[in-house]
Amino acid sequence: MTKRTEFRVHWPDIAPQIQALSTDAQLPQAIALLQETLELDAADLRRTDVSHVPDARLVRHVKETERLARLHLRLKEMPAAHQTIRAALAFAAQTGQTVSPWIMLAGLMLERKDTEASAILRDAPELSPIELRHLTQIAVDAGAGAAGEILAHRVLTTQGPTQTFYALLLEARAIHDPDTLLSKIAQDIADGLITRELAPVVRTAARQGAITRAQHAEATALLAQKWPEDAALARRAKALSAPGLELRDDIAPQEQVQQMLDNARRMNPDDAKFETRTRMLERLAASNMYRRVISDPGSAEVAFSPKVEGGDVLLRFAGLAEPGKLHYLDAMAAAAGLNAIYLKDPNRLFFCNGLPSMGGTLDSTIEGLRAKIAEYGEGRKVTVLGSSAGGYAALLYGVLLGADRVISLSGPSTALREVGDTIKDRRVRAILHRLEQHTTPESRDIRLQIERAGYCPQLDLVYGENNRLDRAHAELLADLPQATLHPIKGFDGHNTIAYLTDNGLLLDVLRGDMSGINSVAAART
Structure with missing residues (x-):
């Protein structure tokens, strides 16, 4: 009879190797090693009566699973991070262990329990800067808009303004309560939460559908008022509020194209689109037009x-x-x-x-x-x-x-x-x-x-x-x-x-x- 070979993970030997690999360049290797080690540890635990396993070993398995989730989040591997968080919660429930507060909150958000997660966050649980950042990403990804808004706001006020987290704040608001987006952007400007360096985030949010074109135009006008010395902001605000060209509908199609061409020629010659736009319209002016252009x-x-x-x-x-x-x-x-x-x-x-x-x-x-x-x-x-x-x-x-x-x-x-x-x-x-x-x-x-x-x-x-x-x-x-x-x-x-x-x-x-x-x-x- 062949004797079954068993393997027991010795974390003090493995953990330093994982830590050494946990640089940005070697994160995939760290994830692969940690995932394989956790699978081996889980297989060994399944062969054992859990009631006879020391709590320290079970706690270590939970903590290393949490670490794997953090590594996935660093690489923005959101589905893998979600799966790992759920695995940590399931293992802890089966073995009577507790998880870290951030894992518990992440679990609530993944289950779409936004109200419950928000209530806990308002009680200001102790969360590290990295946990706040990870939870913000999870909240927005999971559609927990209210919790995401609290988290992103906390990151910006405690860790300083960044485009990444102001973008996440706008996304969270768009999920939670899109009708209040403009008033909240105005409040951000008044409170100094949005700096001049963060202004481009509003434009990006409009491109990605988090805010409407009307909200984009009004928000950009507010930003231009805040920083009148910013010529690019002023131009953008003017362009967004400018009415469309009033094409005459009582003239021939060729005359309409000529009207468009005359308008294009009034553009700033230094504008990047000046040459290409006028060339395109000159080609149209020389083309046969089968009908008038729409008003x-x-x-x-x-x-x-x-x-x-x-x-x-x-x-x-x-x-x-x-x-x-x-x-x-x-x-x-x-x-x-x-x-x-x-x-x-x-x-x-x-x-x-x-x-x-x-x-x-x-x-x-x-x-x-x-x-x-x-x-x-x-x-x-x-x-x-x-x-x-x-x-x-x-x-x-x-x-x-x-x-x-x-x-x-x-x-x-x-x-x-x-x-x-x-x-x-x-x-x-x-x-x-x-x-x-x-x-x-x-x-x-x-x-x-x-x-x-x-x-x-x-x-x-x-x-x-x-x-x-x-x-x-x-x-x-x-x-x-x-x-x-x-x-x-x-x-x-x-x-x-x-x-x-x-x-x-x-x-x-x-x-x-x-x-x-x-x-x-x-x-x-």
């Missing part, structure tokens, strides 16, 4: 361009941070001979719940759009376009409407957090939490929709070659025979629609010609 639709959820008899149809879905000024895009649609329908989601839910003005559900909005498309006549080809979050909507509605073609510009292909976690996409978490509360999983993943519909249109997926997350989302659909990936060489930005517009490529893309995407040198947008 500014303002805040309308749905707007229709003037009609081109016999023209194909373009549906355009706005992204979270797009300004809604449609003149440039619609001028190109007019030059391409397209009837355009412009859509904007006031709820900022990736259009997954449809539009309030079209019934307030995804199904009713699809039916409403199908009826509108039918009004253009039989046999019209339908192209669906969107950028960023609008790119996701373009994919979703393109599948459900049975469109001929979808152009997704740096659009995500999923809004399921478990899929996003696999590519380490931590963006728009406030929006994702709202999506989870108000939409179905099927509406939040394009592959699921394609499988359910049994149909996939032609997919043109355009993204910056050097933008890791946009590339990863496109590659999630790369195996579909209908999908063609169009990486823009050398480009690492997310604002792909601005890149195509300013480099004179969007008109060709609307016409179905994708060959020019890599023909010009990429510039950061």
Whole structure:
């Protein structure tokens, strides 16, 4: 009979090795060694009557599991950190041990017990600076907005202002109580919580959907008042509050383009977009225009361009941070001979719940759009376009409407957090939490929709070659025979629609010609 070989972890030998590896450069090795050691220790404990195991050994197992969670958090490996925290809590419960206060709080937040976690935090438990920082990340990731707001505020007031934690504070507020965001930003300015160095965070929050465009404009105006000597802030505040160009709708299409060109030529010649914008409009001015350009639709959820008899149809879905000024895009649609329908989601839910003005559900909005498309006549080809979050909507509605073609510009292909976690996409978490509360999983993943519909249109997926997350989302659909990936060489930005517009490529893309995407040198947008 072969005698069973047992292994017992000797932590005094292992712990120094793990500690030595716990530098930023060697964290993955430290995690691998600690995880393997914990698995061996757990296997040995399962072979033992726990009642005969010294408390010190059980306590050590809990503490080392907590250490593993901290190492995962240092690498921002949030799913692994969550799993490890749950393992520490489960082991402690099974063996009658207690966990550290920060692990207990993390467990509450992972279970979405935001109110309970917030109440404990208001009693100001003793937490180290690193525990405060870890808990803030966990709170925002888990959707515990109230607790996250308390934690982020405490980090900023006790450890000094940083862009990372002011961004987390805004995300937590967007999850907890988005209607109070602007008043709280104003209070932050009055209290000195937000410094001049933190002002760019407000712009980033707008791009990621944590605050609305209106909130962004008002907050930027407040920041510009606080620091009038900051020329960049002043320019941004002016641009955000400026009304759109009032295009005349009683003149010929070519005259409208000339009006746009004259306006562009009044830009500062030193502006980075001056040359590319005027060159693009000069090309349009020389093009045949099939109809007039749309007047500014303002805040309308749905707007229709003037009609081109016999023209194909373009549906355009706005992204979270797009300004809604449609003149440039619609001028190109007019030059391409397209009837355009412009859509904007006031709820900022990736259009997954449809539009309030079209019934307030995804199904009713699809039916409403199908009826509108039918009004253009039989046999019209339908192209669906969107950028960023609008790119996701373009994919979703393109599948459900049975469109001929979808152009997704740096659009995500999923809004399921478990899929996003696999590519380490931590963006728009406030929006994702709202999506989870108000939409179905099927509406939040394009592959699921394609499988359910049994149909996939032609997919043109355009993204910056050097933008890791946009590339990863496109590659999630790369195996579909209908999908063609169009990486823009050398480009690492997310604002792909601005890149195509300013480099004179969007008109060709609307016409179905994708060959020019890599023909010009990429510039950061």
